Amino acid sequence: MSDVLADLRAAILRGEYAPRQRLVESDLVEQYDTSRFVLRTALTRLADEGLVELRPNRGARVREVSVQEAVEITEIRCAVEGFVAARAAERITDAEVVEVRALGAEMAAAVERADMVLYSELNARLHGKVRSVAGHSSATRILEQLNGQMVRHQFRLSLVPGRPSVSLPEHLAIVDAICARDPEEAERAMRVHLTSVLRALEDFAEKAAAPPL
Numbered sequence: 001m002s003d004v005l006a007d008l009r010a011a012i013l014r015g016e017y018a019p020r021q022r023l024v025e026s027d028l029v030e031q032y033d034t035s036r037f038v039l040r041t042a043l044t045r046l047a048d049e050g051l052v053e054l055r056p057n058r059g060a061r062v063r064e065v066s067v068q069e070a071v072e073i074t075e076i077r078c079a080v081e082g083f084v085a086a087r088a089a090e091r092i093t094d095a096e097v098v099e100v101r102a103l104g105a106e107m108a109a110a111v112e113r114a115d116m117v118l119y120s121e122l123n124a125r126l127h128g129k130v131r132s133v134a135g136h137s138s139a140t141r142i143l144e145q146l147n148g149q150m151v152r153h154q155f156r157l158s159l160v161p162g163r164p165s166v167s168l169p170e171h172l173a174i175v176d177a178i179c180a181r182d183p184e185e186a187e188r189a190m191r192v193h194l195t196s197v198l199r200a201l202e203d204f205a206e207k208a209a210a211p212p213l
Contacts, residue, residue: 004032005042012051012062019064023052049145065150071201073146078194080139080146081127085174085190086183088133096133097179103129104175111164119164126171130178130190163200170196 008028011017028039043060046052053063065073092100103126110119127147131140170193177185 004034004038005045007032008042009046009049009051012046017062019062021062023060023062025059067201067204070150071198073150074194074198074201077143077146077150078191078198080143081130081194082187082191084131084134084136084139084143085178086187087136087139088130089178089181089183089186091135092133092178092181096129100126100129100133100175100179104172107168107171111168116164119168123167123171126175130174133178166196166200167193 017023023043025036025039028034029036032039043052043054047054047060047063050065051063052060054060103122107119107122107126110116110122124147127143131143134140170189173189174186174193177189
């Protein structure tokens, strides 16, 4: 079941299934070469994670996360990821400093090449690395669930003109503070970044709600 769960989760996060798209059991059983019992167990887990909706007598579909919900998720992330960044600064090893700085350099190179798809992927990898360095299992579990619901909005934000030029310095400030083993600055840098994300989402929501001219 773990392989089916992981594979289906990854496919949803990659955007292979669109928001509100119906997940047809018979098709998925064949695609993942599994049983209906295993598939239904995986779908239940994904519903618990907020990625799938299970509707009585209508099956499962990919859950759509509204911009307003994404704003609320980001508000929670701001508190939890600030704590995680501070803890990472306290625990980071010399080898991990090299890895984290390398991710920052890759992000800068991606922006230089205007490769926003890669930049979005590296963004997720950096945040994941910070969680790994922090080594706080409960915070990691919470953030991975929240980030799974946010992934489409994060990708859309990365494509907004000018957004990477704002977010890259914010990420590099996080990298510098964690690698300098400065917990207070690491927490501050993470909160600054996520507050910026929050404002970008709110701006996106306002534009989406504005009547056409």
